[in-house]
Amino acid sequence: MTAAQVPLAAWLLFAAPVSAILFGFFVMRRVKPEWTHLPILLSCVIVTAAAFWLAADVYTGHSFDLNLFRWAAAGAFGVDFGLRIDGPGVAVLAMVSLVGSLIHLYAAGYMKGDAAFGRFFLIFHLFFLAMIGLLTANNYVQLYLFWELVGVCSYLLVGFWFHKESARAAALKAFITNRIGDFGLLLAVLLIVLQFKVTHFHLLYLKAASGVSFALLPLIGVCLVWAACAKSAQFPLYFWLPDAMEGPTPTSALMHAATMVTAGVFLLVRSWPLIALVPGLPDLVAWIGGVTALFAAIIAGTKKDLKRILAYSTVSHLGLMMLALGLGQVGAALFHLVVHGFFKAALFLCVGNIAHALHQSTVNVDDVGGLHKSMRLTYLSFLLAALSLAGVFPLGGFFSKDAILDAAWHHGGPLALMSMLVAAGSAFYIFRMLFLVFYGARSQQKDAAHVHEAEPILGIPVLFLALGAAAAGLLKAPLERFVVSGLRGLPSGLPGLNLVLNLPGELFLPHLNWIVAGLGTLMAALGAATAWRLTMSDPGFDWRWRGGVAEAMFESDFGWKILIDRGARAVSRVADCIGRVLDKGCLDGLIEGMAGLTRAAGTLIARSAQGRVNDYLWWMVIGTALLLGRVLR
């Protein structure tokens, strides 16, 4: 296969967004900034069409992996950039392009009238483009390029309303935390270069499958997991994500559902053939995922800010995906990734609609209640997505979560227990939110009567997303086929790619296990019931854990946030010490001091020359005598 045979759709994936962005930047922004979104929306349509076209190709067995041009070379070492259109990539790509496009459409309504409308759309689309690039990269360097671009775009979007102190701080926090994670990815890539001399996924798979043991592989694996933890907001690097909702709501939706946080999970999917070879590492991933999922679910149940609840929910769900990965269920992780994309986007946009209706940038659960009457469409969408999230049969979340629960069940032990608790926790926090916002006419909540339903451009995309979330269970079969056809045999332009790989990890999704499904549903019902009990049946109950140890504990994420803040402050103190005290005072002081010392010596010696001839003669005699003494010694 050569570059000429690359399907048009693959070119369009890049050509459309790039030209839309360039056109927007150079032409629209000057001529008609309020129309900047039009070429971009067109590009979204093209990208979505292209993604589905490619998905169809892959479905029919036409996946490929091709080098297009050599990016950099030095000596024997070279990095080629190319395209890898395979099952996992296309599965996520299709979701990302569809969900992303709907969010774009939503954003066109949501951001209307903003002073920086043009800027928003350009960065937003660049964010989208970066994710597409990440999903179609065929080697680690290329992946790293888009990985970083995703990070930068998220920085710019989180800090979009930069006049807000909190937005600036959140943007910085997000970027620096991601940088810390990127350190891991960069190191991993460099180590891969050092160990394998190639960076192509497929060649790496071949090498990894060759049975030779590689000394650096454990380190590479750990670095990759570290990177994924930062990007996908897993413990210990999850803390940036809840703050990152400072950006406009469409940004949060895109970040949480499609573009940003899924990158980490996707990285691990791509790297799974390497990671699986490292003994103990999958277990580590599973534990990280399990612990994060549980702990984020608990915190999500204590938050008041709607977006913050959803943010912790994302952390929790990403934890579930990591858990699935750690248990070797690559397919299950991917499945949940896709389904999660739909329901999480829908939920965020619902919150956006509520905020929009209230003319507030953030909404607390206290702020409003009983919206199910005034915002019917939003309510419907939220309900579908929430049920999906909670894993209620027969919505999408049920199937994807069930696959993970099943895996954990088979693994047994604490992880199984944790996954069940997460199922209960998820249901709890999402139903709590649902009840409080859409039903609960609690005393302190405002009357919902003056709140109106959002206009169609805000409502329709959300509804579509919610329907997608509901129907995503249907994707199970095609996805299975995607993953299999994508990872097994790849007809392509790379040498050795025709080999059939026997990759580690379970690619097939488990069949529905009725016991697990039943247990999961039971747990979800338990969570929902608790939520009902705490919010609706006993309005007097203090469900917010005000004051005391509990609040401090939940506010600080069990103390972790305090630790992180202390660490950051310590680093900046060290920098201050070095930059001001050590460098300016000691090192530079030493240099300047030496100059001063020389000058002082000059003054001192010159003082000996007082103009008295007696002294001069004594000096002469002493000097001559000394020389004489040396010579005659």
Add this chain to the structure above:
Amino acid sequence: MILPLTTLWIVPLIGAAVCSMMGSRSKHAALIFSAAFLAAVGIIGLLQRPTEGLLVINEIGPAWAYGISYRLSADSLSIGLIGLTAFLNLICVIASWELEVSAGYWACFMALSAALTGVFLARDLFFFYIFWEATLVPMFFIIGLWGSSNRLHAAVKFFLFTFLGSVLMLLALLALVSAHHRATGVWTWDLAVLDAGTLGSAAPLVFWGLVLGFAVKIPMVPLHTWLPDAHTEAPAAGSVMLAGVMLKMGVYGLLRVALPLFPILSWDALPILGGLAAFSTIYGALCAMAQTDLKRMIAYSSIAHLGFCLLGVLSRTSQGLTGGALQLVNHGLTTGALFLMVGFLYERSHKRGLSDFGDLASRAPYLAFFFGFSTLASIGLPGLNGFVGEFLSLSGALSALPVLAFAGMFGVTLAAAYALPAFQAVFWAPAGSGSVSAKVTDLNYRERAVLWTLSGLMLWIGLAPRPWLAWFEPALRGLVR
């Protein structure tokens, strides 16, 4: 041969002479001559392309006393760095177009370019040293005459400190030439002929003398304290040349003189040199975090950048050397752009402090865009130039000096922790009470043109670095261990 190599340094030198005589029209002369200079580099670099990058363009004058002779030679590394010099010189002239300065300003810049070019061309070590030192004089005047408030101190400090390194380097060169004469009976300063094997037991001393001389220029911590002062006080264009080209002389000296002459010693010295380079990366980044002055921050970031560039070079792998060489160009473009923009800010408001500004993203969107772009390039965003150099340098370093490369990577990671807060403080944060943001107008067409050019190059190198790497790679092949 279309143009002799001598043209390359004579053109700017004549330019300097003409500028100094043209009075109020000297900036036009400077523009013409710097354009001619760039054209000359283009002609020699592209039409007389050094095939295979080896020392192929040579120019050998008569031999004078003690084997001193006027020998020039250019390979792709030299031409690349001269191209950078010429390009930045032109950029500086255009960027300073509206400054109210005397003819001497333009003459100094042209003279500086001439001397820098000479350094990159000389194959005779005597001439290498002459050009090396001659760079100091115009820069001394640029800082002293057109610098900001503390310029008097900074100018003298800059000169003396770097001269200290040069004196050591000179003594080392003298010892080398003498030893060669004693062993072979031939006086020569020719880099291609000199053999450090004749030094015997004095070799380490000579090696370290040379390295110290270069390390001051690079600058390597703890020999760096001249740099923040000099950068901060110099006028914007002066900082551009200082960071863009003058710092490169140190790495160039290592590549051209120290490593080829002492291949084994330099390998033995790797733990120390590499350790200092890695340390510079972290130290520079931490220092940059503590700065409250934009220029000082960028100056410290230069120390950090040159640190990992050096790591790559010292690793003596193909990636490391090529990436390091490309990083020299990258750093020139990126830091050059940043210094120019701080200069534009300073011209408008006479302030440079992080807290003196705020909210500039709304007031000066172009400035914000270019500053953000360059900052991202500087912290190594893939797709922009900084990443290529960083990636290849570190990749080379990792194979030779794993622990040091690891340490160097920390410095790279820290880059975001100083660059972005500074960006936010100036462009995003609301303007404080003492802020001078109101005086800051957005970039005009001339300034934008300059920055578009620089940004375009950053993007080009970032997206398609291969031709650039291919340009440098052959010249460095001989150094690969």
Add this chain to the structure above:
Amino acid sequence: MMIPLGPQAALATGVLGTLSLGLMRRPPALALRALALVAVVSSMIFAVWAPIGAFPSLIILCDAKSIAWQCLIGLGSLPLALWLDGEDDVLVALFLGATLGMSLLVTAANLPMLFIALEFMSLPAYLLVARSRPGSRGVEAAIKYFFAGGVAGALFLLGLSMYYADTRSLAAAAALSPLGQAGATLMAAAALFKLGAFPLNWWLPDVYEAAAPEVSGFLSTAMKSAAVLFLMRLCELAPQAKFAAYLPAIGAVTALVGSVMALRQERLQRLFAYSSISNAGLLILGVGAWALAGRPADGVIALLFFLVAYALMSNGTFAFIKYAGIETRAQLKGRGAMLFAPSVAFTILLFSLGGVPPTGGFIAKLLLLWRAVDANLLWPAVLGGLSALISLAYYLGMTRELWFEAPQGPEPKPDSGAALVIACAVGVVLLGAAPWLMSSFSGVPTR
């Protein structure tokens, strides 16, 4: 024309002519100046054409060095010849007399002759200092100079007698007993005194500061050149003398001390006096390196080049001080823009003194340090380099004051002599920019 004592004869004629003209009630100023100039120039011409060889009957020795140094002395004294106050016939006679003494010194063939020439050179110099600047300061300095010079002369005589007692020779001697060693050392001390080596240097700043700038220029160049050859001659006459082994160290320390002491000087003439001590230190280091390397003929080039460059630099700087009519560093501030061309020239001279390429001062320092490195005198060379670095601090400081700082005080009233400053600057640039000059220099000592 090939007469052995040509230069001396020309200068002696000059002295006699001046004295004769002085008999007139009002000596014609123009004629006196012309006479001085002609005497100096013709001494150089005679020197170039002088025959090579030893002339025992005349107790003189004409070798390549003496010829070169004769020219050097001419070069050093030319500015003063151009500038002398023609009204004062005694001054002219003293100047020519001192030059004659130097001229005799460079051709002296044995030790008594060296002593006579030394005194011949010194006595007029004392008076020159006293007379060049009216008032008590000059006289005080001259008296100090005289006392110190007298002690140096006594040391030399004492050394000479000990040397003679040991070797029964007034010229070269092979082996030396401790007595002879002591004698040689004492004689060397006299030479070091003339050069201003540490710690025999204290008289020098007082004298240079008190004399008129042009006289200081003369003393620091012509006299110093003669003294260098004096030291070299001692090394040649007593090749076994151990003092030569200490010259590099003495030189390095002197260079360092001179530079360090000049750092805080406010008065320019005093500053340049210390700077001249520093340069003398490098010269002593160079002589030491030359002596230790077995006195190679081509080793003289370094010293010669240094002296030529230094003659230009020192005369040029003192000429600028005279021209600008300033006394302190503070008065330099902001002068650059007012006295543009001479200030540019002065700046070039300063950079040259600091050893910055591409100037003659750089090549001079390079050659000298190179000789030291070549003779394995690494540490003295490093100290020499360090002294160059420290000296650069005040040369740059003066440049800074001249150009970067705001002017203070009244407008300067420039004196004559701008052309000389510029000529000297052009000279050092030529010396530095054209290393081919070195190849022509390299022929001189071996001719």
